[in-house]
Amino acid sequence: MTEDYRSMWADLGLDLDAHDALLGVLGKAYQDIYLSQKSRPEGMGYFDFVMSEVHGLRIKELLDEKAAGRKIVCSYCVFVPEEIVLAANATLVGLCSGADFATEDVEKLLPRNTCALIKSSFGFKLGKVCPYLESADMIVGENTCDGKKKAYETLGGLVDNLYVMDIPQMKSDQGRALLKAEYERFKTAMEALTGAAVTAESLKEGIRAVNAKRAAIHRLSSLRKADPSPISGLDALLANQVFFYDNPARFTESVNKICDELEKRIEAKHGVFPENTPRILVSGCPQAVPNWKLPMIVETAGAVIVGEESCVGERGTRNLTDESGETVDDMLDSIVNRYFKVDCAIFTPNPDRLAHIQEMVADYKADGVIHYGLQFCQPYLMEAIPVEKALEEKNIPCLRIETDYSMEDVGQLKTRVEAFVEQLK
Amino acid sequence: MCFAGIDIGSRTIELVVVDGAGQITASFQADTGFDPITEAKKLVDGVSFDRIMATGYGRNLFEIAFDAPTVTEIKAHARGARVFFPDVNTVLDIGGQDSKAIALFENGRVKKFEMNDRCAVGTGKFLDFMAKTLGYGIEEFGREALLAENDLNISSMCTVFAESEVTSLIAKGNNRREIARGLHTSVIRRAAGMIKRVSYDGKIVFTGGVAQNRCMCLLLEQKLGCEVLVPEHPQFVGALGAALISAETSDGPAFKS
Numbered sequence: 071m072t073e074d075y076r077s078m079w080a081d082l083g084l085d086l087d088a089h090d091a092l093l094g095v096l097g098k099a100y101q102d103i104y105l106s107q108k109s110r111p112e113g114m115g116y117f118d119f120v121m122s123e124v125h126g127l128r129i130k131e132l133l134d135e136k137a138a139g140r141k142i143v144c145s146y147c148v149f150v151p152e153e154i155v156l157a158a159n160a161t162l163v164g165l166c167s168g169a170d171f172a173t174e175d176v177e178k179l180l181p182r183n184t185c186a187l188i189k190s191s192f193g194f195k196l197g198k199v200c201p202y203l204e205s206a207d208m209i210v211g212e213n214t215c216d217g218k219k220k221a222y223e224t225l226g227g228l229v230d231n232l233y234v235m236d237i238p239q240m241k242s243d244q245g246r247a248l249l250k251a252e253y254e255r256f257k258t259a260m261e262a263l264t265g266a267a268v269t270a271e272s273l274k275e276g277i278r279a280v281n282a283k284r285a286a287i288h289r290l291s292s293l294r295k296a297d298p299s300p301i302s303g304l305d306a307l308l309a310n311q312v313f314f315y316d317n318p319a320r321f322t323e324s325v326n327k328i329c330d331e332l333e334k335r336i337e338a339k340h341g342v343f344p345e346n347t348p349r350i351l352v353s354g355c356p357q358a359v360p361n362w363k364l365p366m367i368v369e370t371a372g373a374v375i376v377g378e379e380s381c382v383g384e385r386g387t388r389n390l391t392d393e394s395g396e397t398v399d400d401m402l403d404s405i406v407n408r409y410f411k412v413d414c415a416i417f418t419p420n421p422d423r424l425a426h427i428q429e430m431v432a433d434y435k436a437d438g439v440i441h442y443g444l445q446f447c448q449p450y451l452m453e454a455i456p457v458e459k460a461l462e463e464k465n466i467p468c469l470r471i472e473t474d475y476s477m478e479d480v481g482q483l484k485t486r487v488e489a490f491v492e493q494l495k
Numbered sequence: 496m497c498f499a500g501i502d503i504g505s506r507t508i509e510l511v512v513v514d515g516a517g518q519i520t521a522s523f524q525a526d527t528g529f530d531p532i533t534e535a536k537k538l539v540d541g542v543s544f545d546r547i548m549a550t551g552y553g554r555n556l557f558e559i560a561f562d563a564p565t566v567t568e569i570k571a572h573a574r575g576a577r578v579f580f581p582d583v584n585t586v587l588d589i590g591g592q593d594s595k596a597i598a599l600f601e602n603g604r605v606k607k608f609e610m611n612d613r614c615a616v617g618t619g620k621f622l623d624f625m626a627k628t629l630g631y632g633i634e635e636f637g638r639e640a641l642l643a644e645n646d647l648n649i650s651s652m653c654t655v656f657a658e659s660e661v662t663s664l665i666a667k668g669n670n671r672r673e674i675a676r677g678l679h680t681s682v683i684r685r686a687a688g689m690i691k692r693v694s695y696d697g698k699i700v701f702t703g704g705v706a707q708n709r710c711m712c713l714l715l716e717q718k719l720g721c722e723v724l725v726p727e728h729p730q731f732v733g734a735l736g737a738a739l740i741s742a743e744t745s746d747g748p749a750f751k752s
Contacts, residue, residue, distance in 0.1 A: 467607075486608075492569070492570045493605045
């Protein structure tokens with residue numbers, strides 16, 4: 071950290087010792103996993119800076135926004151529409167985290183066999199180490215999987231600003247109507263929080279800002295189709311992770327700048343790994359910062375990750391919201407249309423996801439798919455089986471992994487991933 | 496040119512040397528102990544070869560110490576098994592701390608594999624531990640299990656819980672051989688599940704130290720209704736595979752001890 075943020079963290083009520091320990095581990099992991107990579111694009115320097123200031127400068131910016139009267143909204147899911155948050159003159163930050171923390175305290179509130187993602191979000195609250203969460207004016211939970219749905223009941227007792235959004239489970243007319251009704255209710259709640267009305271003008275502005283951010287990520291993704299790949303999967307994942315909490319305009323600009331550089335690399339056939347390195351698509355559960363375990367294993371086993379079929383990846387960013395609506399209601403419909411296409415495994419049935427995985431394999435010229443499942447994540451672990459079957463029918467090798475945030479299975483995973491990579495060579 | 500393969504497992508280390516024609520010219524074995532790399536160094540010391548490839552869970556330690564290339568146990572066992580049984584497309588390897596089922600394409604490449612998760616259940620360690628609980632030596636354990644007249648059902652899959660289950664079966668006065676048989680059956684149930692998940696057609700090659708246990712082979716044949724083939728020294732198959740892969744990928748660095 072380039073500045074002393076300790077008084078800021080203390081004001082937010084963080085446990086400074088625990089927080090120091092967390093930043094220490096995070097810094098070391100970033101050094102070992104990210105900074106040790108070879109031939110990284112220069113533009114990644116921006117993300118190195120963002121990561122070095124992840125609990126520093128970005129929090130200060132958010133607190134400055136708050137001081138100027140803007141509200142901070144935090145969420146745990148890609149179904150929470152950022153367009154509406156921005157239109158109501160607030161800032162949206164993603165809260166999901168990818169590290170175990172205060173596990174013993176968490177297990178007093180949640181069953182042990184709860185997925186690492188949910189446990190982690192509780193751990194960061196109970197351990198008092200998340201400055202984003204402590205800066206929030208509103209925390210938005212959503213009824214997606216049973217684990218999250220029930221966990222929010224408990225989280226509601228730990229914070230005083232939880233708002234829970236209902237999410238449909240079927241892609242039917244009724245499902246769409248529910249999502250529309252929930253987005254309308256959310257718009258009203260946002261207006262009540264900020265005191266700013268969502269107008270046709272502000273909503274259009276919000277849609278444009280989020281679309282620009284998505285378009286930049288689409289551009290980045292599309293450049294990963296090149297062989298040799300101009301950027302590592304680790305670095306591309308990081309961009310997808312930072313998508314959730316950076317300032318949207320600055321993020322868009324920085325990603326586009328990296329893309330300019332990558333285009334030159336592709337022209338010069340300059341890759342991060344040699345040409346014909348086995349190419350892997352990772353599909354399944356989200357990987358939030360600092361969960362870099364699987365890509366680290368894959369990319370040190372002689373393969374490159376060329377896409378993430380994940381909420382932190384293409385499932386979260388696929389499709390732009392139509393910008394042509396002229397009334398708030400028109401635009402809300404466009405927002406519903408866009409989000410209703412998200413093929414999360416909580417939907418039943420969920421054939422779109424199967425189709426998208428196969429499309430991504432073809433688009434990114436992947437040689438194989440690793441299905442990443444978090445232990446106890448029923449929706450994705452259940453879908454992993456038909457996904458594997460469908461891929462095998464098309465002779466696309468698939469490796470199903472079930473893991474968590476701990477490091478105890480790294481040796482096993484390494485052997486399995488290396489054997490999978492040998493299979494692709 | 497001579498090529499070596501070293502398989503650094505959790506219990507034992509094997510070293511196999513082949514000549515340019517792929518014929519075995521020497522083989523050695525040692526216990527892994529608590530310092531695998533020192534044991535591995537002792538094993539290669541004085542053995543002559545031009546290149547070496549490491550496999551097994553200690554392969555990365557060897558890679559760091561000797562700048563040698565590595566291959567996973569999965570590919571090494573697949574390659575080694577084909578030497579003895581060129582037309583078999585399914586390999587089961589049960590070693591000290593993991594077990595794996597591997598399906599091969601006709602050309603010998605790995606098509607699909609399954610591996611046990613992070614615990615010891617269904618591995619050599621499990622059998623070792625249970626043999627001790629019953630007061631058997633490891634060789635005696637399989638022989639005695641074969642002599643059992645009935646099978647006892649051991650339901651616990653976890654090594655720790657299985658031990659307490661066995662202890663209570665002993666306390667109830669159950670026949671020691673039958674308990675031994677039950678333990679073998681529980682490992683086979685798990686192995687058969689893995690084999691079914693990778694699919695199998697007809698014959699299976701069984702490799703790794705546990706393949707020396709006759710009771711395991713017979714129970715596997717009964718369970719899957721197919722022929723189970725065991726190479727003469729099944730625990731050397733991984734090292735042999737690594738040696739052959741070393742010979743077939745000539746681009747590795749020359750070995751410097």
